Amino acid sequence: MTGLKRTRWRAAFSIVFMAIPATAACLRPQRAGAQDQPDVLITASREPQSLDQVLWSADILTRQDIQASQALSVQDLLAQLPGVQIDNTGGLGKQSSLFVRGMSADQTLLLVNGVRVGSATNGLPPIELIPVDQIERIEVVRGPLSSLYGSNAMGGVIQIFTRGGARRGFSVDASATGGTYSTFDESLSAHAGFGRVWLDASGEALHTAGFEACSAPAGSPPGDCFGGPPDHDGYLNRSGSFTAGIRLTPGWTASAESFLTSGHTDYDGTYSDSTQFLERVTSAHVDGRIAKGWSVHATGGRDVDEADDFLASAPVDRYQTRRDSASLQIDGRIVRALSLVAGSDWQGERIGATQTSAGFVSPIAFARSTRDTTGTFLELHGATGPITELAAARYEHNTQFGDHVTYDAGAGWRFERHWRLTATWGTAFHAPTFNDLYYPSYPGFPPSSNPNLLPETSRSVELGIAGDWKTLSWSLHAYRTDVSHLITYAPPDYTPYNLADARIRGVELSGVWHRGAWTISGEATGLDPRDHSPTAAAAPGTAGNLLPRRAQSSASLDVRRRLFGRLEVSARGRWEGRRYDDLANTVPLGGYFLLDFLADAQLGRGWSVEGRIANALGRTYYTAAAIDNPPTSAYYNQPGRELDLTLRYHFDSLQR
Secondary structure, three states: OOHHHHHHHHHHHHHHHHOOOOOOOOEOOOOOOOOOOOEEEOOOOOOOEEHHHOOOEEEEEOHHHHHHHOOOOHHHHHOOOOOEEEEEOOOOOOOEEEEEOOEOHHHEEEEEOOEEOOOOOOOOOOHHHOOHHHEEEEEEEEOOOHHHHOOOOOOEEEEEEEOOOOOOEEEEEEEEEEEOOOEEEEEEEEEEEEOOEEEEEEEEEEEEEEEOOEEOOOOOOOOEOOOOOOOOEEEEEEEEEEEEEEEEEOOEEEEEEEEEEEEEEEOOOOOOOEEEEEEEEEEEEEEEEEEOOEEEEEEEEEEEEEEEEEEOOEEEEEEEEEEEEEEEEEEEEEEOOEEEEEEEEEEEEEEEEEEEEOOEEEEOOOOOOEEEEEEEEEEEEEEEOOEEEEEEEEEEEEOOOEEEEEEEEEEEEEEOOOEEEEEEEEEEEEOOOHHHHHOOOOOOOOOOOOOOOOOEEEEEEEEEEEEEOOOEEEEEEEEEEEEEEEEEEEOOOOEEEEEEEEEEEEEEEEEEEEEOOEEEEEEEEEEEEEEOOOOOOOOOOOOOOEOOOOOOEEEEEEEEEEEOOOEEEEEEEEEEOOEEOOOOOOOEEOOEEEEEEEEEEEEEOOEEEEEEEEOOOOOOOOOOEEEOOOOOOEEEOOOOOEEEEEEEEEEEHHHO
16 A cells, blocks of 8 residues: 555544544334334344344434435435445436445445335436435445345445335325426325225425536537537426235234336436436235244335437437346244344346337347346344344345355444444345346447356455443444455446455444534544455556545534524535546546535424525535546536525324
8 A cells, every 4th residue: 555545544534533423313114013113223134123233334314304404316315324425427317326335336225115126227226216205214224235135235225115104193294395406396295094004195296407417628619528519407207106004903914005206307428318217116015923923024026117218309229127026034033032034035137128220119139138036044133131143144046147145244232331332244245237248239339248247246344333322322333345356347448347356444433412402413434445456357557446436535514403492403514535437546536525504494383494505615526427538537517506495384183
């Protein structure tokens, strides 16, 4: 390690230890009947688990947190959490990627109501297309969870639950937002719970005129970065969700959820410049007690992802992927100090694609368009006094790559009532996407895919310490992940290939302090994600380089104050450090600091008004490059100063 690199790594850790900690919010479960328990998480172990038993680093954003953030996108919500970084290609509705603990977007599993979501062709979860007001809560678990969820869960699992819940009474929520860039967002949701049945329905429409997604490089004629005329790249999203559930008998419930989002987004490009999209997620669940202390859970789901691409309003291609899934799980207590979670999963992926040229439609001939995966998992939880333990294993068979076995192990120790130590270790893997393996090549162009790609595999270890008092709670986690066969893309051809080795080291500090009308929260992350391949095995000049688009340091701070009982004001700052857009580390993405001001006033009788000034300092910053060809690099734009105003109404029959 050079002196410069060593200095940057030490600086990243200094930021972490100097930052004020961030919030670890209340945790709530998925299953019917448990929705009002504030300290229960389900994603970490696929069953409701109290917060003081969870060994993985985890956060949740409840409906209250989501509303208080006044965020207009899921990526802005998640960027407030430790260990999570985001890149975006031009504002609302534009492709955005998650980096959880330095892992790329397709190495982090996204679930909506328990169903895997995203395109099977490119493998990316469409977080930018999920409207915020359709979400009841988000659970984020950081760490290798392939032992429970199989492929993709290398960096962690993010699970989104749409609006709904098994509670009595009738309630209505409505909101209308207007803001900069001609942004308008209207939503309406209703809940009814009577007898043994509950129903939820919601709808939302979000529109923005947007801005130029990618401007021409300095010194070039006015226009976008691909030579097109200057314009505004807008976004329209219409969405809805529906949930129905019933208590069949004592101890047994059944429920079904449906979520749909569709619309179009404009952007800058040479092959296409707009997309009509549709994402539809449906699921059904049956849960029940089969014996004293034992339960069974059956789930079936389908995710449909469709995209129609256009260039100057003319169709160029269409992609449709379908993921069907089913799982059967049992959990219960073997003896007083030992419990078990076990089950089996199946997933089938089907893809279809066509292209349009000179008015003729023809199929895009992927060498393979289907694959199936089956997995069997077992997880044991032990609890002896202040000690908790975890051991898990999963056997998974993929019709493309054969068999994979992954493991997890961990232990926690609570001492002196306020303190807790945790240690976890785990392995994970990620299967290459259909695009990476089978996208057809065309004469005169470099190969678009590589059928010889190997699955990515990882080994992770993590140590954590947490403290919890009446007015202060905080946690500190340090981890290291070694990745073999990391899939990356090297210029100038951008044909995917396996990187021999990558190593990611990091530390995360988070916490919250509250006293009286004041709440101060924050988080800080230090990260060292590098190509750790031997020089002989690395691409020319990349050995020891930073992995693309991962900042070595990030931090956020939120200061809130309640005034006069009905008004809350806050200031929120977020820092992202310098990083690179390419593995060769030749295209820099500068660090940036954003400052937001928020206010929320309760008007009475269920009415409230919210206001937000985002990027109040009007900073110009970038999170991704469109053309990574120095010195003529071009970058995707991000919003300037934004002003939003929201009027909200809430009615609950049980509170009247």
